[in-house]
Amino acid sequence: MMDESPTPEQFAGQYGVPVAEAREYLTLAAELDERERRCLADILAAVDGPVVELGAGAGEFTRELLARYLKPGQRLYALERLETVARKLRETIGDGRLEVLVSDSRRVPLPDGAAALVISRVALHDFVSDDGDIAAALRDCVRVLMPGGVFLVYDKVTDGFADVERESAEGRMERINVQLAALEGKRCWGLHRLRHYHELLLRLGLDGIRHEVLPRPDRPGYVADLKRRLDQARPGYVKSWGEGVHAVLDSFLAEVDGLPNRALPLAMVWGRKQVRG
Numbered sequence: 001m002m003d004e005s006p007t008p009e010q011f012a013g014q015y016g017v018p019v020a021e022a023r024e025y026l027t028l029a030a031e032l033d034e035r036e037r038r039c040l041a042d043i044l045a046a047v048d049g050p051v052v053e054l055g056a057g058a059g060e061f062t063r064e065l066l067a068r069y070l071k072p073g074q075r076l077y078a079l080e081r082l083e084t085v086a087r088k089l090r091e092t093i094g095d096g097r098l099e100v101l102v103s104d105s106r107r108v109p110l111p112d113g114a115a116a117l118v119i120s121r122v123a124l125h126d127f128v129s130d131d132g133d134i135a136a137a138l139r140d141c142v143r144v145l146m147p148g149g150v151f152l153v154y155d156k157v158t159d160g161f162a163d164v165e166r167e168s169a170e171g172r173m174e175r176i177n178v179q180l181a182a183l184e185g186k187r188c189w190g191l192h193r194l195r196h197y198h199e200l201l202l203r204l205g206l207d208g209i210r211h212e213v214l215p216r217p218d219r220p221g222y223v224a225d226l227k228r229r230l231d232q233a234r235p236g237y238v239k240s241w242g243e244g245v246h247a248v249l250d251s252f253l254a255e256v257d258g259l260p261n262r263a264l265p266l267a268m269v270w271g272r273k274q275v276r277g
């Protein structure tokens, strides 16, 4: 989702692409962002009570939730496993409705039934745990959901790709997360298909599962921009994961120029916690 839209001329200048290509991309991206927002607004309008966001990261979606969807006084708990990332979230988002929880999703520091909605955006493919069992990593997040509450995940999916790592530079890029997790002896869930998200919600015991697939346009200048951002991030990655990072990034850089710039679609999948008794 794009926060503030640049003009085609600004976009073209920033990413070194023709203005006509930038204009076509921005028009399509704005239409799709609007569809995504309508979907989220429909689901969130009916949520009355605290919200838990899983894997808040740099807080792009946390800001969106607070600015667009949450009502005055509605509490938002943003869960993030990394202390440094969580600290930055606290420092950069000054909103009295927000509480940042530094914790792994296996142990959510909230009582049973505390939340009306548990939501995660573009985070689960990046979720790490010792055994890579994503359902086990999320079971405690269902405990904190009240009966009848909504569990909504949305993420990039590989539907439409026979071999995502060969057919999409973005698909290849996402494998970096899996390789970095292996450097710390952990497993990252990685990219999956829509049906895997359905199966996940069924395993978590949720009812009335529904989905919406949102295509994303291929972004002009994506590969050059990605290479530049990875170069900037390299020293930080080495600090977190050690010298093994160089082999991961160098093998990515050796392959990525030959790959098509095809964006992965987003799938929004949601269900409700059963009301028993």
Ligand SMILES: C[S@@+](CC[C@H](N)C(=O)[O-])C[C@H]1O[C@@H](n2cnc3c(N)ncnc32)[C@H](O)[C@@H]1O
Residues within 6 Å of the ligand: 054, 055, 056, 057, 058, 059, 060, 061, 062, 079, 080, 081, 082, 085, 103, 104, 105, 106, 120, 121, 122, 123, 124, 126, 127, 128, 129, 137
């Ligand atoms: C791709 S980022 C999320 C992006 C964010 N949702 C956004 O829209 O900007 C995924 C985040 O999930 C966190 N994470 C990974 N595994 C986790 C776990 N088991 N429990 C909690 N957070 C986790 C990572 O540290 C990372 O910050």
